[in-house]
Amino acid sequence: MPDSDIGDWFRSIPIITRWWFGLSIVFPLLGRIGLLNPYYMILDFSLVAYKFQIWRLFTSIVYFPLSPNTGFHYLINLYFLYNYSTRLESGVFDGRPADYLFLLIFNTISLIFLGFAMKLMLLMDALILSVLYIWCQINKDQIVQFWFGTQFKAMYLPWVLAAFNMILGQGGVMEITGIFVGHLYFFLMFKYPQDFGGRRLLSTPSILYNYLPNRRGGVSGFGQAPQARRQPDGRGGFPGGGQRLGDN
Numbered sequence: 001m002p003d004s005d006i007g008d009w010f011r012s013i014p015i016i017t018r019w020w021f022g023l024s025i026v027f028p029l030l031g032r033i034g035l036l037n038p039y040y041m042i043l044d045f046s047l048v049a050y051k052f053q054i055w056r057l058f059t060s061i062v063y064f065p066l067s068p069n070t071g072f073h074y075l076i077n078l079y080f081l082y083n084y085s086t087r088l089e090s091g092v093f094d095g096r097p098a099d100y101l102f103l104l105i106f107n108t109i110s111l112i113f114l115g116f117a118m119k120l121m122l123l124m125d126a127l128i129l130s131v132l133y134i135w136c137q138i139n140k141d142q143i144v145q146f147w148f149g150t151q152f153k154a155m156y157l158p159w160v161l162a163a164f165n166m167i168l169g170q171g172g173v174m175e176i177t178g179i180f181v182g183h184l185y186f187f188l189m190f191k192y193p194q195d196f197g198g199r200r201l202l203s204t205p206s207i208l209y210n211y212l213p214n215r216r217g218g219v220s221g222f223g224q225a226p227q228a229r230r231q232p233d234g235r236g237g238f239p240g241g242g243q244r245l246g247d248n
Contacts, residue, residue, distance in 0.1 A: 010022070013082070013086060014085075014086060014089040014090055014097070014100075015097055015212075016085075016089055016097050016100050016101050016104065017081075017082065017085040017086050017089050020062070020081065020085060020104065021078070021081055021082050021085070023062045024062045024064070024077075024078065024081060024124065025078070026062075027041065027059060027062045027063045028062075028063055028064045028065070028066050028074065029066070031063060031065065031066065032066040038063065038065055040053070040055075040056070040059070041056065041059035041060065041063040042056065042059075042060060042063070042121040042122060043056055043057070043060035043112065043115045043116070043120060043121050043122070043123065044056060044121070045116045057108075057112055060112070060115065060121065060122055060123045060124075061108055061111070061123045061124055061127050062124065063122065063124065064077065064122065064124050065122070077124060077125060077128055080128050080129075080132055081128045081131075084128075084131055084132045084135045085128075085131050087135055088100070088131060088134060088135045088138075091135075091138070091139075092138055095214055095215045095216065096214050097212040097214075098204050098208035098209045098211070098212040098213070098214070099204050101208055101212060102202075102204040102205070102208060103131075103134070103185060103189075104127070104131075106185055106202065107127055107130045107131070107181050107182070107185055108123070108127060110181045110184060110185075111123045111126050111127055111130070111177065111178075111181055114126075114177055114180070114181070118173065118177070120173070120174070120177070125174040125175075125178065126174045126175075126177045126178035126181065127178070127181075128178070129158070129161075129162075129174070129175060129177075129178025129179065129182065130178045130179075130181040130182035130185070131182070132157075132158060132161075132178075132182075133158045133178065133179055133182030133183065133186070134182050134185060134186050135154075136154040136155055136157050136158050137155065137182075137186050137190075138186075138190075139154045140153060140154055140155035141153055141154070141155070142154045144157050146160060158179060158182075159179075161175070162175035162176070162179065185202070188200075188201045188202050189202050
């Protein structure tokens with residue numbers, strides 16, 4: 001049965017990516033058919049701070065305005081969300097859903113502050129791009145494919161995607177914002193403690209482990225976190241990040 005196949009596929013998605021992916025479909029569709037007013041789902045500092053419309057902090061990362069002109073862009077966003085979030089959660093974060101949820105929380109909070117400062121109303125693009133960026137840095141030497149059969153290392157993919165979208169006239173603010181936030185998390189979580197010998201500045205709150213405990217026996221295979229330089233197999237490297245219209 002087709003319904004059963006779709007259900008089995010959806011349930012096979014790692015839990016954090018599953019919720020993020022599902023909510024990123026539900027809220028845009030509710031806005032499209034008019035059950036939710038898109039105005040109430042965008043990020044607005046004055047409405048959050050003075051009207052206490054706190055839900056905007058959440059809806060701004062899962063809502064995307066659907067129209068004939070934005071439909072393709074939205075589908076590409078869903079593709080990158082599913083593809084790279086699944087790979088990251090099933091790879092270096094395999095068996096550690098609380099740590100992956102903390103990654104998304106940290107990136108979201110960072111984006112919200114930047115969104116307030118830069119007057120950004122929707123953050124879906126930037127959050128997806130930040131996750132893609134982190135995956136590309138963890139798997140920096142893996143060969144990925146872009147349009148027209150071009151191939152290059154994953155470490156360059158985010159920048160290629162950002163440049164491609166700038167050429168298409170889609171600005172670049174969201175791309176750069178996502179790059180910055182992904183870079184910030186990757187540096188604080190991996191680069192600073194491993195390559196600079198500093199203490200780890202980010203730590204998953206214990207309350208998240210109460211609801212999402214670690215599990216053993218997970219299957220990894222989509223890359224590992226960078227190793228410290230003092231280790232024999234240590235590898236470094238930390239370039240930039242990007243989004244959309246690529247394939248790996």
